[in-house]
Amino acid sequence: MKLFEYQAKQIFAETGIPVPAGKVIENVDELAGALEVSGLPCVLKSQVLRGGRGKAGLIQFAKTAEEARQKTQQLFDSPHGVYKILVEQALDIKKELYLAITVDPMSGKALIMGSAEGGVEIEHLAVSAPEKIIRQKVDITQGILPYQLRNMMFGLGLSGESFKQGMKCLESLFQAFCRKDAELAEINPLVLTGDGQMIAADGKFSIDDNASFRQEGLKRTRAHFDSDLEFEAAEAGFPYLKFNGDIGLMCAGAGLTNTVYDLIADYGGTVANYLEFGGPNYRRAVEAMQFTLRGNPKVILIVTFGTIARADVMAQGLAEAIEKLKPKVPIITAIRGTNEEEAAVILRKIGLNPLCNTEEAVQAAIALCK
Amino acid sequence: MKLFEYQAKQIFAETGIPVPAGKVIENVDELAGALEVSGLPCVLKSQVLRGGRGKAGLIQFAKTAEEARQKTQQLFDSPHGVYKILVEQALDIKKELYLAITVDPMSGKALIMGSAEGGVEIEHLAVSAPEKIIRQKVDITQGILPYQLRNMMFGLGLSGESFKQGMKCLESLFQAFCRKDAELAEINPLVLTGDGQMIAADGKFSIDDNASFRQEGLKRTRAHFDSDLEFEAAEAGFPYLKFNGDIGLMCAGAGLTNTVYDLIADYGGTVANYLEFGGPNYRRAVEAMQFTLRGNPKVILIVTFGTIARADVMAQGLAEAIEKLKPKVPIITAIRGTNEEEAAVILRKIGLNPLCNTEEAVQAAIALCK
Amino acid sequence: MSIFIDAKTCVLVQGITGSEGAFWTKHMKDLGTAVVAGVTPGKNGQSVEGIRVYDTVKQAVIETGAEASVLFVPPRFARDAIFEALDAGIRKVVVTADGIPVHDAMEIRAAALALDAKVIGGNTTGVITPGVAMMGFLPYWIDRVYKPGRVGVMTRSGSLTNEATAMMVAAGYGVSSLIGIGGDAVPLTRFAEMLPLFQADPATDAVLLIGELGGTMEEEVAEALEAGIFTKPLVAFVAGRNAPEGKKMGHAGAIVSGGKGTVKGKAAALRAAGALVADKPSQIGALFETVFPIKK
């Protein structure tokens, strides 16, 4: 789960990484209080998860309280779904660094990355000047050692007081990475100010969903999603994506879903929405179909190959869902796997033509959209 | 550094291991307050580091306050150097277990040992019935895993509530072992009471002296030593042991010291005291000789082979010490190593006969004791 | 012949008393797998499908000589169960749990590498040599997928395996051994690490690689081909050519972010290394025909 900038900075602050003075507001009325914390000039930072906030105009500077008020109102009124704004002191930037910790799946270690050229997206730097990224792998059971901190600081070309501050920042970031089950902990830019302070001016932090049982307060809010529908589905336990096409896709498993998605594109179709019908959801056909129908598809395409998720249970659930919801759009199924023969019998009984071949099913669905 | 029982139990309590209700007292006047905590009947446990306290009469039971008062007074008056007594509730003992964590130098892992036959010295059990000791090695960087806790509890034959309590105790003990840089963390006996509680009735805890820079409050007190002299020497930074023989030994390094000690015994001599003259102490000859003389030796025997601890520096220091202290006992030296020729010149100048061979020096010292 | 396990490999089932553990123990036995023991703490002495249950893996290994373990335990307990198996000397582990925390997976992966242990998964349907032995929950009775033959299969996706393998079988080929390495972002064993087993297996004439967007595992296979570590024909199908960047459809490993892990890049790398890459599952059979025609 990706955190918002203000949440990442809360974690930074807790662990001892300096962050700019600032406060989060949810409406313009709270601005005055926030300015008391941030001072002027200030930065108004829309708390959205999408990248490129600067280019999209979602980060604004203000020199006066009046300017701040106007710009805050504009941001809240923008069509980008701005629910919160972080009001922060404007920094006197002398130098921008990059510091991040992520997972190296090959070695099973944490991968520390740093660059003396902060402020840009690391992916772009990785392409344009990979030699400017310093990498270091750290054993997560052992933890980060002083020499690893030093190696990074020497690599960043730091010395004196900033060397020490940098070591402290990286050590704290590593502790946060481990303690919070992070997939990514990034400070970008890590700013060196004119008066020699090191401050995390912006940050990304992503926490592993699979660790939610030991990470308190991991909860997605509406602001994490692009639409109400996706948020509601997630609250109900259904991975759900909304697109703007024709086919309502109920699929089980990443590999098969992505394949069906590819095939729809290959055969000239488009997807209205995707709902994950696998895992524990295979017993929840009524709800699943409800969410799918809310995506306004011209046809519903159901493609599964279940083992533990038995085909006959799915088919029986679909029969109930159709009985109850009486969908007005046609339904194409390729429901295979454990007890697929029984599933086929059930589906035929309710008037469907159970298919076995995925490509055939995709083509049939596309044909119905024309 | 070995901790006293009451210190070990403080650590246990901090980390969540149940200990008997009790209080430490330093004189009889504090007994009444302690009995309010422990209740009656109670156990009076002398806080000394030597083993076999029970047999030595240093642990007493009392049913009434008056009995407790009398016995407390007797313990404080005993010749065993009892400075503190731990007054504790008497436990209703149903079963006694053994649980300990120590260092396995071969694998570089922590070694967990447990036995369903607690209450005896593990060294005796290791000889009489080694199969009754369950062993498990734990990687200290990874920490103890649930299966390792379970394996031990199954090995101890526990089930139900005591299984869970035992897991919790062992996990806590392991955390204390790591957090405190322990060489040994032992609960013996770990008591199962009649009402199903698991309580650490006695414990040993030893903290690595080499980790004192990161372990707060590690300080030996007079009670850690057998004599005032050894305590004073230790406070001054001199490892010092007092014996009851003739030769005052100033030696550098474990191997050479132990060899000289062996040779003295082999040739029929006895040792008055041993003082470690190596390491940083080689520059402190005056103090070293002062402490040696306080051991009342008939002769002083100085045997060293220094590299960083240069022989000429030692010899020069000894010359000053002799000048200043004017010892009345003869001095035999075998001071070798870096700059040993210069050392020999200095020693001859003050009337000593510098020897080169250790055995010759030992024999010469013994001859002077006759 | 087979890879990973054969009919003689003594298999342990951790979590055997759970409903999935018990159900698939029966199926593993039915196929011929030498399931010798189960472990569920606190259930020592019980029996599941005729298999004795022990409290600890150590005890089970000592008494039955188990040398491989398949785990039917919840993801939050996977770390503990895997280290229990490794500590007891087991060096082949199949981890079905879906949802192992990434930090646990890092720790397990690093330990498995250090011990040279093959820990397969998490989030895998398992490993099978059709007609011989299985560790996991593969519906081997579905003949149009699990027909015995001479093509080794390795896959990141349970759902897609059946799809892609069925295409190969429809073209007249069969499966020698199938390894599901699982769909996690940190797979405990990676594709390229399985190649030497398929290379050494005389029962395998070619390999079908079923990949996905995300990560670098397909690229590592391409490197292994370039390095000559695997020299038999390899046909690949990689799902997710059109997947929207940054959106997750399914499990954690299958995501493109920061422009890395695209199917386009994977397919190009594989082709450059001499592999044949199918764009659609239906092309898989035809590609095998070109490199490894069926003797009629």
Next chain:
Amino acid sequence: MSIFIDAKTCVLVQGITGSEGAFWTKHMKDLGTAVVAGVTPGKNGQSVEGIRVYDTVKQAVIETGAEASVLFVPPRFARDAIFEALDAGIRKVVVTADGIPVHDAMEIRAAALALDAKVIGGNTTGVITPGVAMMGFLPYWIDRVYKPGRVGVMTRSGSLTNEATAMMVAAGYGVSSLIGIGGDAVPLTRFAEMLPLFQADPATDAVLLIGELGGTMEEEVAEALEAGIFTKPLVAFVAGRNAPEGKKMGHAGAIVSGGKGTVKGKAAALRAAGALVADKPSQIGALFETVFPIKK
């Protein structure tokens, strides 16, 4: 010939700018050791005894090809310095620091075992092949101890080494290579692990083992002899026959507690395995005469 290092081994000195580091760097060079680099963080570009100083071990290894490192760093920084060396690919490390915390030593020992690295120490005076090369601070100019010859020496005690070795030299023998494994309770490399090096060294005809009370390292040597891992003559001297139980005279490893680690037990085990054990240092020369007489 030599063991551990020879004149070609590129040696790094960690902590080279400290007074001991600089002093012994000069002596190591004087003997002929190929000291190629030093490391002290923050002193990159400086020079000590003509040796270039770097900020990091990694940098030093890349630029000079250093393959062994001797540490003159305080004990509390030993863990960091050793892991820095291992991480940079160095697999031979000599650790002079006296007073490494036991928990640090456990961690280092476990890591060294896993990497198959030889980390010697802590609390060692070092390793030397007289006339060839040295890592540490052995006073090799004292001829009555460090005379070149054909007996390998391994020892737990710096102070006793000079004593015991001098006796051997007085009897007409000399030293092929000498390894001080150090006096800690958790030595990072153990006696028995050095035996294969002496066994393989054609310049070593016999070994002198200088042991002490405490621990089980001498017993492990006896086991190695029984197992035929070392087949050359071995003479041992073990100090501390009469040491009072539970009292520490000197460093941490040399203590008997709970009846374990007695010299009596060690001597018996060594004798049973075919070693000759001297009761006094003065007997060492005579014992060598019986197994490995000097050609006159």
